[in-house]
Amino acid sequence: MNKNIRLSIIFIVFAIVSLNVFPAYPSDDSSPEKITDISDRKYEQVLIDLLDNAKESIVISMYGISLGFGEKSPVMLLLNDLLEARKRGVSVTMYLNTRFRDTDKSEGSFIESPVFKELKDAGCDIYLIPSSRTLHDKLIIVDSRYVVIGSTNWSNSALRRNFESNTLIDSPRHAGEKLKRLEDVLKFVKSNTEISGIPDYLEDLPEEIAISEELLVNKKYFSRMVTGQDERVFDLYLLLLGYSQLTSESEFFINMEDMALSLGLPSAWSYTALRRQVIRSLKRLRNPYDLISVDFLHGKDVFVKLTDIPGDSFVIPSESIMKRQGADLTLRLKFLLMIEALFKSRGEDISSIAKSDLAKRFNVNESTIQEAFNDLKKIERNRP
Structure with missing residues (x-):
């Protein structure tokens, strides 16, 4: 065996021993x-x-x-x-x-x-x-x-x-x-x-919720939900927005069963049925509305990230649009109450603006605005 081969063998053996030692x-x-x-x-x-x-x-x-x-x-x-x-x-x-x-x-x-x-x-x-x-x-x-x-x-x-x-x-x-x-x-x-310590997402809401003006004036957001009668999707977004502002986080896990009950779905429904409804609404918030990104995980939970909506915002009492108040609190009335809060933040009175102008500015039919005012009068009449 020549010298070079012997040196090579010695080097290899040393390397192997070094790895173990x-x-x-x-x-x-x-x-x-x-x-x-x-x-x-x-x-x-x-x-x-x-x-x-x-x-x-x-x-x-x-x-x-x-x-x-x-x-x-x-x-x-x-x-x-x-x-x-x-x-x-x-x-x-x-x-x-x-x-x-x-x-x-x-x-x-x-x-x-x-x-x-x-x-x-x-x-x-x-x-x-x-x-x-x-x-x-x-x-x-x-x-x-x-x-x-x-x-x-x-x-x-x-x-x-x-x-x-x-x-x-x-x-x-x-x-x-x-x-x-x-x-x-x-x-x-x-x-x-x-x-886990909260019965549902309607508990411990912030007193006021901040809403981007863009959500009202851009026809691809709230007005589209109102026109399409996408009430559950509308309510789900408000709950996510409220929870985000409560926790100061724009991305978070949610429990789908708790969220389903917060949306007013029957507690007698199976977990699978409740989960299915929340998933359907989350998917619509992602597409076509582009208001969230969402990762569906195994089990009860889902990870949500709210889309940042630029521009000015206004505040509205959360109870007026997010607390359970029966069938009288219609989707179109929630929309109208937001418009009223927006004008109030600007020092304007909504009653001074023609209903046709409101409809045009906020991308809905005039009949929708009129019916929302009728809903408001009905609630005011029924108040003790």
Whole structure:
């Protein structure tokens, strides 16, 4: 064997040995991404090293945590590492699943345990995913750089007995992508928490709702809904607008069942029927009205983003157009009340303007304006 071949073999052997001897951490942020297999029994020790050496942050997104028995169970040791990290000033954030199959119920008992409270008292940020959705992650991110991902839940069997596939990725870029995804999960958690305590979207409305003048004067928006008798779509948009102004967010999750009930659909209807009606109206708000973009997700929830409508706006009491007031509060009357509020914001009196001029300026038939005034008189007569 000549000298060059021998040197080549030595170099290859050294490279292979280096891959096994030198782990993927630590490395400079500027270095290429490094990937290391940490399957089966390697997982626990690598994770302990990462948690013990964390300097800034630990983020955990986990389907199941089963404590096992005894203070020295492998899961308790990992949880103690989190408490020790908090003592060093490291931030700890946990996203925990709360929806389990019957065979996995023990993994949900963690949130009722003393160590869960101990973690919260130590300053860990813990977010419980609403049971309407399943969080199936087995993900740990350390110092916005090291990503541990695979099949291992935190349980004695997963850590000590099962065959579990796991990978350690040293990559600030990849860690950033995972953290961004968890920010989206957090939006869902916060939105769903706010919704869960509210019977429907008619509760806790802002006293006044701001409406863009463009929605009234541009014939492709509200006047088109009035002419086409698209009342449910009209009401849905007002509820979305009110919720947006209540939360100061232009994009958010909504619960379709709650929204359906807020629109006055019968509570006796099946969830599927309620959901179908809301989906239909959301799709119309997207096209042809171009007032929202929407992502339909699995389960009860949908992610909505309101289209920014430029120009001046006016305010109107939300109760006058959004509270349930019976069949007398017609679509055309809501439209007229908005026109009245617009003129009021300009210091003008709607009664001084001819109905034909109102119809022309706001792109509806004069008969629609006249009938709306008739509806208003009817309500005023019936007031105590």
